[in-house]
Amino acid sequence: MKIVVLMKQVPNKDAVMRVRADEKWIEEGDLSFEVNESDGYALEEALRLKEKKGGEVIVCALGPQRVKAVIKDALARGADRAIHVVADDFGQAGPFAAAKVLAEAVREEQPDLVLAGLQSDDHGYGQTGVIVAELLGLPHATIVIDVDYSGEQLRVKRELESGWYQWYTMQTPALLTIQSGISQIRYATLKGIMAAKKKEIREVQPAIAAGEGEFQTVERIYLPLKQKQTQFLGDGDAKRGAAQLADKLRNEARVI
Amino acid sequence: MPNGILVFIEHRQGAINKTSFEAVAAAQQLGSSLGRDVSAVMLGADASLAVEVTGFKLSRIISGENPRLAEYTPDAYADAFEQVVRASDPEYIIFPHTYLVRDFAPKLAARFGKGLISDCIRMKAEGGHATFTRRLFQGKMDADVSAKGEGPVFATFQSGSYRAEQAERGEGAQVEPMQVEVGDVRMQPEAPFQEVKQAVDLTKTEVIVAIGRGIKSQENIELARKLATLLGGDIAASRPICDAGWLPIDRQIGSSGQTVAPKLYIALGISGAIQHLVGMKNAGTIVAVNKDPEAPIFDIADYGIVGDLFEVVPALTEEIQKLKG
Ligand SMILES: Cc1cc2nc3c(=O)[nH]c(=O)nc-3n(C[C@H](O)[C@H](O)[C@H](O)COP(=O)(O)OP(=O)(O)OC[C@H]3O[C@@H](n4cnc5c(N)ncnc54)[C@H](O)[C@@H]3O)c2cc1C
Numbered sequence: 001m002k003i004v005v006l007m008k009q010v011p012n013k014d015a016v017m018r019v020r021a022d023e024k025w026i027e028e029g030d031l032s033f034e035v036n037e038s039d040g041y042a043l044e045e046a047l048r049l050k051e052k053k054g055g056e057v058i059v060c061a062l063g064p065q066r067v068k069a070v071i072k073d074a075l076a077r078g079a080d081r082a083i084h085v086v087a088d089d090f091g092q093a094g095p096f097a098a099a100k101v102l103a104e105a106v107r108e109e110q111p112d113l114v115l116a117g118l119q120s121d122d123h124g125y126g127q128t129g130v131i132v133a134e135l136l137g138l139p140h141a142t143i144v145i146d147v148d149y150s151g152e153q154l155r156v157k158r159e160l161e162s163g164w165y166q167w168y169t170m171q172t173p174a175l176l177t178i179q180s181g182i183s184q185i186r187y188a189t190l191k192g193i194m195a196a197k198k199k200e201i202r203e204v205q206p207a208i209a210a211g212e213g214e215f216q217t218v219e220r221i222y223l224p225l226k227q228k229q230t231q232f233l234g235d236g237d238a239k240r241g242a243a244q245l246a247d248k249l250r251n252e253a254r255v256i
Numbered sequence: 257m258p259n260g261i262l263v264f265i266e267h268r269q270g271a272i273n274k275t276s277f278e279a280v281a282a283a284q285q286l287g288s289s290l291g292r293d294v295s296a297v298m299l300g301a302d303a304s305l306a307v308e309v310t311g312f313k314l315s316r317i318i319s320g321e322n323p324r325l326a327e328y329t330p331d332a333y334a335d336a337f338e339q340v341v342r343a344s345d346p347e348y349i350i351f352p353h354t355y356l357v358r359d360f361a362p363k364l365a366a367r368f369g370k371g372l373i374s375d376c377i378r379m380k381a382e383g384g385h386a387t388f389t390r391r392l393f394q395g396k397m398d399a400d401v402s403a404k405g406e407g408p409v410f411a412t413f414q415s416g417s418y419r420a421e422q423a424e425r426g427e428g429a430q431v432e433p434m435q436v437e438v439g440d441v442r443m444q445p446e447a448p449f450q451e452v453k454q455a456v457d458l459t460k461t462e463v464i465v466a467i468g469r470g471i472k473s474q475e476n477i478e479l480a481r482k483l484a485t486l487l488g489g490d491i492a493a494s495r496p497i498c499d500a501g502w503l504p505i506d507r508q509i510g511s512s513g514q515t516v517a518p519k520l521y522i523a524l525g526i527s528g529a530i531q532h533l534v535g536m537k538n539a540g541t542i543v544a545v546n547k548d549p550e551a552p553i554f555d556i557a558d559y560g561i562v563g564d565l566f567e568v569v570p571a572l573t574e575e576i577q578k579l580k581g
Pocket residue numbers: 013014118119143394467468469470471493494495496497508509510511512513524525526527528529530531532535545546547548551563564565566
């Protein structure tokens with residue numbers, strides 16, 4: 001079985017962000033990067049399926065050279081090889097353009113399964129996987145929290161809203177978008193890291209030019225406007241903040 | 257010539273999803289700013305639920321019908337909706353940003369060579385032009401976005417961005433049935449269910465101390481548990497804590513967990529992503545402790561302490577102990 005995993009590199013979650021001077025994006029020079037959260041779970045699920053059914057796991061990532069960090073980590077955790085679509089100017093690509101590039105990069109692999117994360121932590125489109133499925137002519141299921149491929153048929157458990165779930169039986173090949181928490185993620189071992197050095201990373205060019213396939217323009221980005229008047233307490237002093245808070249909770253909000 | 261605005265009305269298991277009416281409110285606002293008609297789209301085996309929408313100010317209700325739409329699947333919905341769009345040639349199509357919409361609408365938009373302007377929280381329409389605001393970086397930044405190229409524009413609105421009560425009422429919108437073709441349906445859904453083991457019900461708890469990734473390790477949860485016990489409350493968490501298995505999933509608050517409204521909600525090391533906020537924003541008093549002064553959780557907090565929770569929580573526990581004597 002051949003499984004492709006789409007993995008994106010995103011700014012570190014704890015990063016403090018500054019708006020770039022042109023107000024179209026953030027200052028990237030400040031940032032460190034990590035793998036998109038749900039994509040890590042997608043890789044884990046792919047590795048588990050491979051362990052059960054045999055086959056090959058191929059990672060595909062679109063982005064500049066720094067994305068190699070995500071690819072190498074995935075190879076160290078057990079992916080067999082990688083396709084890196086090298087592009088410096090797709091950082092702000094919309095979901096259709098990104099999906100087009102990813103779909104064309106993996107099309108000739110004719111995978112049995114494509115796994116994506118359900119949503120990126122930076123743009124948060126929540127669409128790229130589904131569009132890739134449409135472009136490749138594959139059926140899809142989103143927000144998948146369990147995969148049962150023990151028999152002939154692929155069954156997936158989808159998360160619905162407010163604690164509801166639903167199983168789907170899917171035709172294959174198929175694309176699944178994976179929700180975080182599907183299983184516990186393994187770490188790379190030293191052996192894995194050594195083995196990864198010999199694994200293939202194929203570099204390819206994006207199938208379309210940056211700017212093609214865009215249906216939206218970002219006019220401006222900015223810090224969100226506050227909705228509520230928050231009383232900030234302590235002014236950086238934890239002890240003072242705690243004392244003021246205890247007092248406010250008792251005498252102002254009257255909740256303790 | 258393209259005409260008007262479509263708004264999608266979602267239903268499941270015989271009931272209309274209330275966030276659809278929020279989408280109606282958004283579509284009506286767009287319609288009145290641009291001087292365009294608003295029509296609703298419903299998909300199903302028949303038009304039996306359309307009567308619940310006829311009371312709104314809408315020019316018509318298009319009911320895309322096929323027996324294979326009785327049960328939701330992304331394949332059937334994308335096929336059906338595509339035909340409605342091609343037949344009515346709208347400028348804008350407005351959706352509520354639900355899990356069901358996330359599941360089929362990107363597929364639909366892709367058939368028109370585009371994606372969705374997704375998960376919008378606001379919209380401004382002036383001089384015949386609409387600007388949508390959506391969140392980036394899990395709520396840390398906002399982006400104003402406008403549509404580019406040929407229509408239709410597909411936009412989804414986050415739940416709570418418009419209020420259902422804002423949807424204007426009107427006089428008996430006509431239901432227009434439309435027979436649609438459905439091609440291959442390549443997935444077979446089973447009946448939706450809830451996990452039975454829901455052991456903890458946090459909806460009646462008056463004080464909740466909730467922890468997020470800022471808690472760093474499972475051992476540190478004790479710190480929060482101590483505070484919760486002192487306050488006679490209970491402990492809850494954001495998704496990553498439950499994903500890691502540090503707390504069971506029935507303590508997860510948010511769109512895929514429980515929705516709570518305690519008297520007091522103390523969020524420790526939680527950034528405030530929308531999927532968490534929807535589960536707790538109706539709490540009476542909200543306290544946030546976070547080392548990042550720009551963390552979105554502060555947008556909805558009554559009291560905030562910017563600082564290290566490992567300093568603040570022990571100090572707070574001590575202060576409350578003093579108060580309680
Ligand atoms: C479809 C879908 C459904 C989802 N459902 C849910 C849901 O039901 N519930 C949910 O919670 N999430 C849900 N999520 C995930 C959500 O988007 C966020 O990823 C998640 O809520 C983030 O959790 P967090 O705030 O704990 O972690 P992070 O976003 O990583 O935030 C950690 C915070 O801790 C702060 N911090 C770090 N160290 C310290 C310290 N020493 N002292 C003080 N502060 C510190 C940081 O500044 C940061 O703000 C869902 C996502 C999707 C796409």
